[in-house]
Structure formats: structure tokens, C-alpha cells
Amino acid sequence: MTATRAEVCVTACAEAFRGDGEILAAGIGGAVTVLAARLARLTFEPGLLTHDGVCLLTGDVPALGETPREIEGWLPFREHLWLVLNGRRHVMLGASQIDRFGNTNISCIGDWARPKAQLLGVRGAPGNTRCDTTSYWIPRHSPRVFVETVDMVSGIGYDRGAHEIRVVVTDLAVLDFATPDRRMRLRSVHPGVTVDEVTTATGFDLVVPPYVPATPVPDAEQLRIIREVLDPKDLREREVPAAGTARR
Amino acid sequence: MKEMTIEEVVGSLDSGMTLGIGGWGSRRKPMALVRAICRSALTDLTVVSYGGPDVGLLCAYRKVRRVIAPFATLDSIPLEPHFRQARQRGTIAFTEYDEGMFMFGLYAAAYRLPFLPTRAGLGSDVMRVNPELRTVRSPYEDGEELVAVPAITLDAALVHLGRADRRGNAQYLGPDPYLDDLFVKAASRAYVSCERLVETADLLKEGPVQSLLISRSHVTGVVETPGGAHFTSCEPDEDRDEAFQRAYVTAAGDPQAWATFRDRFLSGDEAAYQAAVRAWREEEGR
Numbered sequence: 377m378t379a380t381r382a383e384v385c386v387t388a389c390a391e392a393f394r395g396d397g398e399i400l401a402a403g404i405g406g407a408v409t410v411l412a413a414r415l416a417r418l419t420f421e422p423g424l425l426t427h428d429g430v431c432l433l434t435g436d437v438p439a440l441g442e443t444p445r446e447i448e449g450w451l452p453f454r455e456h457l458w459l460v461l462n463g464r465r466h467v468m469l470g471a472s473q474i475d476r477f478g479n480t481n482i483s484c485i486g487d488w489a490r491p492k493a494q495l496l497g498v499r500g501a502p503g504n505t506r507c508d509t510t511s512y513w514i515p516r517h518s519p520r521v522f523v524e525t526v527d528m529v530s531g532i533g534y535d536r537g538a539h540e541i542r543v544v545v546t547d548l549a550v551l552d553f554a555t556p557d558r559r560m561r562l563r564s565v566h567p568g569v570t571v572d573e574v575t576t577a578t579g580f581d582l583v584v585p586p587y588v589p590a591t592p593v594p595d596a597e598q599l600r601i602i603r604e605v606l607d608p609k610d611l612r613e614r615e616v617p618a619a620g621t622a623r624r
Numbered sequence: 625m626k627e628m629t630i631e632e633v634v635g636s637l638d639s640g641m642t643l644g645i646g647g648w649g650s651r652r653k654p655m656a657l658v659r660a661i662c663r664s665a666l667t668d669l670t671v672v673s674y675g676g677p678d679v680g681l682l683c684a685y686r687k688v689r690r691v692i693a694p695f696a697t698l699d700s701i702p703l704e705p706h707f708r709q710a711r712q713r714g715t716i717a718f719t720e721y722d723e724g725m726f727m728f729g730l731y732a733a734a735y736r737l738p739f740l741p742t743r744a745g746l747g748s749d750v751m752r753v754n755p756e757l758r759t760v761r762s763p764y765e766d767g768e769e770l771v772a773v774p775a776i777t778l779d780a781a782l783v784h785l786g787r788a789d790r791r792g793n794a795q796y797l798g799p800d801p802y803l804d805d806l807f808v809k810a811a812s813r814a815y816v817s818c819e820r821l822v823e824t825a826d827l828l829k830e831g832p833v834q835s836l837l838i839s840r841s842h843v844t845g846v847v848e849t850p851g852g853a854h855f856t857s858c859e860p861d862e863d864r865d866e867a868f869q870r871a872y873v874t875a876a877g878d879p880q881a882w883a884t885f886r887d888r889f890l891s892g893d894e895a896a897y898q899a900a901v902r903a904w905r906e907e908e909g910r
Contacts, residue, residue, distance in 0.1 A: 497693060
């Protein structure tokens, strides 16, 4: 069985939660981050807590969009906001812009005082990144997202006091900050992607080690769980652009 | 007894007030009261909200001087179109906080403290775009520097819950209380709209004692508005009306379409709104 790009992404995002133990694995929504947390829980990280996308901690691990059979806890927004400050949580966020130190923007594009495009607002990103382990899922790796300077620092990077930014997973690669000055580094490229493709799609100078490995592909059991148990409707495929998509 | 009409609630508010609105995003928003504010002469409001279409509609009707919020979203549709337009045209001031900072601002007001310290916001541009924010140093050995979130004290709070009695006790029946009780406690006056007014003795017939979220001690007025959260959700009575929310967003994208939407749905009172929505549903075959 050959894994699709989306399945490589799900598995790479799941890897982000390795070693986390009994903490909340929070995906921001959509398919890939939620699948990642559930896949990690069903395989190598069984202690993880996962939620239903609303306010229930699920006792079992349902398929995307399915109702859990068991509820093991209650996490309304106020408790979620408490948990962010408490820190027993690893969140996988999105970003409209991200810079070399992992500062991210979901608030607005352009001058904050009168933005060219108002987006969501900072939401919980400042507190999340200051208090919790954070990873990012960016479905479309492009120079518009990977920028020199973000317009409004919503999530803070390593140069601004981030707690821990573990990995940035995109549709092309896995990136991390395992460098002496905590600049973003290319950790691996997904099968079929070249290092040049990644650096071209990145609007700042990435740290590129002499040897860049390929991102591990899911094994047969992981593929079975993704396809048959967690996402039989293939929702993951809609979230990830096809290989060879033009990047601006 | 505190039963009021929608018009009486809105008539007791003043221009220039700081108004807290409960719910979260496009969930359990007191939309009947928001719609009535849109029809009123009120203006120059500071709106405090985990923002959704409440913020959007009030912006569309130019009722807003300032929004205090960590976001504005319709949940299933990520961006709130009228809020975006207001920001992009520069017609509103914006105090943009982190979600947790925002909650601490409400907590500070509810506990009648001048501020509460938190790590949320440190290092982010929330500090840059809100230059009035101060930090405070822990007086203990750790000496940590923290954001001092000022109390967000409200002149009035508007919330929508499942049930209430005529004394002003109110009950949520869905899975999440949101921060509605905090809004009420942070406010000098609070108004509760509800799906159904019931006798006090009947409150516990539908939910456990823990579902009694709001005490009459804090409530000035209560008004029965069935469907009053529409098009936002009010679980378990009402799901979000996704089709109508899409129609709202589509209309917001074009001045002509928005004028038509306003005329059709928002030009009359709440009963007219509910009737117009029913007629729209029949037309759409929903």
C-alpha cells in the first residue's frame, strides 16, 4: 500500500504528540490535526486525552464526525482556557503567516490599525504559545505563509518566549527549531518532494542540514487505522493540495 | 417579578454604554436583543464579546464605537463578514485580547479587582496594539513579570439561556455554559433572554442543579424570546441554522444583497423576524 500525501501529513502530525503522555492533544479542527491526535492515541501514545471538537473528552476514539460511545470528561470553553494556562496540553494550531522563529499570525494581514484583510483575531494563540507545547499544521506551504516578518504576532516564537514549538508540519515537509539560535530548520521532506521545492516555497532562509531525510511514511497498521477506522470518508484528502500544486 | 419585553430591555440601555454579550462565536447569542438594538436609536456602544454575528450585526448597523474581543467568527464559517468590513474600513476601534486574557478581564470585574495577572499575551503583539496594557511583577521569590489584565467592567450584560423564571434565575441546558455567568457578574445590570419562561418549581425538571448558571441576584430583567438565539445555536432547543447563516454571509458580501436581506428580515420587530425566517425556510424547502 502506498500512502497518499495527506496520509504522510497525518502521520507526521501524529508524531508530534509522541512522548506527551496523559495530556490533552488538541487539534484546531479540520481533518488532519484531529486525525493526528486520534491516530497517536490509538497507536503509540494511548494515554493522550482527545476531545470531540466541542466540549467533551471522549473515552473511546471515534471516526471523524462520529459521536463517541464513551465520554470521560467535560471541557467547556472556560475549562479549556484554564487548561491552556495550566499547560497539560499540546495544541496543533494553524497560521496564516509564520516566520523563522515560529512567530505566527491569525489576526489580520497588513497594518493592524486598518488591516487590508481582517482575519480571525488572535484567539488563544498568545496564551497557547506562552504556556503550552505548540505545533503547527500548514496545509499549503508557500512564501505567502512562510514570511520574513508576520504582520501581527498572535502566537509567539522562540525569540519572544514561546514555551515549546515542537514541529511545523506542511504539505511538503516537517520543520523544527533544533538549531543553536532556534531558527527554523528543515527536518524532513515528504516522499516525492525536493529540498529545493521547500526552500523556494519558503519566504525566508531556512536552516537546511547537509542531509535531509524523507519524512517517515505510515506503516500498514497506521494506514489501516487512518483509512478504515478514523477517516473512512477520506476527509483528509480534501485538506491537502495535490502534489505539484503551484505555490505563490 | 422581572419579566420585560424586548423593547423594554433595549429602551433601558443608553448610547455610549459598555455592553457585554454572552455566548461564544455563533453559539447561544442573545440575537433577539441584538436585533432590537439594531432597530433602536442606540449608538456609540463598546461591545465586549467572544464575538460572532452579534458583533457583526451591530457593526453593520453602525452601533459600535469599539469592540473588545479575542476574535469574531461564525464557527462553521471562520470569518465574520461585517466585522471584517468594519475593521478594513476603519469604522470601529478594536481592543484585541487573547481569549484567556479576556476571561481574566471578566473575572477581575466579577471579583471587583482592578486587574488579574496572567502569562497569556506576554511577548505577543497584543501588548503592542494595546499600549495601555501594563505588566506587573510578582512580589514573591519568583519575581515573574506578568500581564496585568484590567477589569472589563460592563454597564450591562445581555445573555440568552434555555430556561429562566420570572425572578431572573436562568438555566443552560446545552453542554457548555460559555462565560455567560461571568458576563452577568461583571456587569452593573444584566438582562436574560430565554427560550422559555418557566415556574421556579419547574427549573429542575429539565436539568440538574448545576445547570442553574445565573442567579436572580444579578439580573435586572428577563424576557422570553423563543428562537431568540437564531441563527446561532441554542442547544438542545435549537441547532445553528447553517443555511440561514450562509444566506447572511452571502448577503453581507454585496451592498444590494445586504439591503434586500435587511428589508426582508430585520426591518420589523422580533415576531416579524421569526415569521420572515419561517417563510424563507418554506421557500427554500427546508
